[in-house]
Amino acid sequence: MIDAVGKRAVDAALELNVFQFLGTDPREVSELALQCGVSVRGLKPLLSLLAALELLEESSGRFRLLDTTADFLKNWPVMRSSLTDAPDWQELPTVVRTGKPARDPIEGEKDGGDFFSGVVSTLFGFHLPLAKNFAAQLPPVRRVLDLGAGSAVWSLALAKEKPEVRVVAVDHGKVLEEMTTSFVEEYGVTEQYELRPGSYHEVDLEEAHYDLVYLGHVVHSEGWDASRTLLARCLQALKPGGLVGIAEWIAAEPRSADYHACLFDLNMLMFTEDGLVFNASELERLVTEAGFSDPEWVEGPGKYPVLQARR
Template identity: 35%
Template sequence: MQFGWGYAPTLAIEAAIHHHVFDVLDGEPKTLAETAAATGASERGLRSIMNLLVGLGFLARNGDKFTLTPESEAFLVSTKPSFQGGMFKHISRQLLPKWLGLNEVVASGKPAYSVNVEGDGTAFFQAFVHDIFPMSYPATQVLAAHLALGKREGTVRILDLAAGSGVWSIGLTQSAPNVEATAFDWEGVLPATRAMVERFGLTARYNFIAGDLNTTPFGSGYDVATLGHILHSEGAAHSQTLLKKTFDALKPGGTIVIAEFLVNADRTGPPGSLIFAVNMLVNTEDGDAFSFEEISEWLKAAGFVDARTLDAPGPSPLILATKP
């Protein structure tokens, strides 16, 4: 029964975010009537979702006053840099409608339409790349500390492939003044990248390349190349081609950084990554979730050495490898 009603927490949290419930409770507790007045939503509607959120541990109640819990205060207040609420909007508005066709997708093995084809995909990614920025940004801080780019002599060049919000290169560029970045993505997605880069005041240290991962040249001589949550939508064959192309774009001694929802070698877990594999079935032609063992073999075939993991905040550790 818990799994049967599994959609309810996602939609209740998203409704509370949509109506700014967590925002108006940030700082001081409020009664139901005060919350309704501050948000403009109905008391009946708020009573139902706020009681559920108390039961789920995302709100607390003391007498007739509702207040935030540590989890909602940290992750569901929209003005905070750790805000994760955009993911709930992405799931409820973009993903759930497609998952409702899962029976047909399983029968055919093909999505209703594919997000990794420019066109439909541009609109899809434009709508949520900023929302998922907080999911990866903490990992970029760990990566930046690990790479210690500021200790290197001269300019360090970053290639951010399928950049989206630019989160991976932004974190690395922020880490040291000698870092410059090139963001690569579809023409229709790059305005979202530019906007986020400008928000962080880094535009002067960025180049932008519009194109297709499979056909457009990346350039060469990069010190670091990032593939942040890209391989899962490309599928096994395209991913292997992409890794070889990335290898060619790096200078000797360069590092590739891969973020993914990793499954274990026998695909029995973890559950979150297995769910994400079904999400790729629903949304892409060939996408899937892969294991470290699979990706490390592809890296070796592309010419990389020393495939390794780096523990970082996020769904899975990062994968790093070096061009000899």
């Protein structure tokens, strides 16, 4: 069954003539984007989602129509009438054309933490089992930096079990006041935390000071360039031999093999300036290019493992 966003994706592809320009021979995204008059950034996640819906075939980053696509499109007007809608996604065709969100992006300069202060509570229980699993396999650490802390679920899992750990949690003031504080108090570790308000791109950080830096579901909203800058900050803040832990959605290879990761990737297109869902090799490339070594994936109870790398 196609969900509300899937419905919008099919409608957008029809409006942008994606199906018309695709054939049964595999096509490069850049070539198709030129023909459709849209951005590569916008078209790539749209195609992956359509492939995850089994309307296209994806192979080595190239796409083609399936033999069944024509029949599906013939029946689409009747089918779509029974599907739920996603009003927030009406501007998807425009966003695919431009590659930029049609309204102020979440986590942009004007957001100030408004969006995430409303969702971190829900995400806490979802991430806690994996955070505990990751904390249990860490070597001894004392000084921890939690960037984009949110509920501080990643560092809390460690601080609760290790009273000697001291954490600096960085996030927008609104998030720290409305969310982080309540979780830290609930877990009884207030004395172990310093809450440092500000942007993790700009707030002052000590150099060569920390044993561990957490990036818990941060880089997907940053994109390539800002993630490189952020990882450079992490490297500078870590002691030699210190670790960075990156928890993320991980795109499958091919991307269309994981519908929910494709859906989240399309969310990043729709609601962030440069965000995307990286695949495992892309994340490893990010950390090694930033100067980290020994990238290692730590499996746990969640769907996606945590990437660990060393300064």
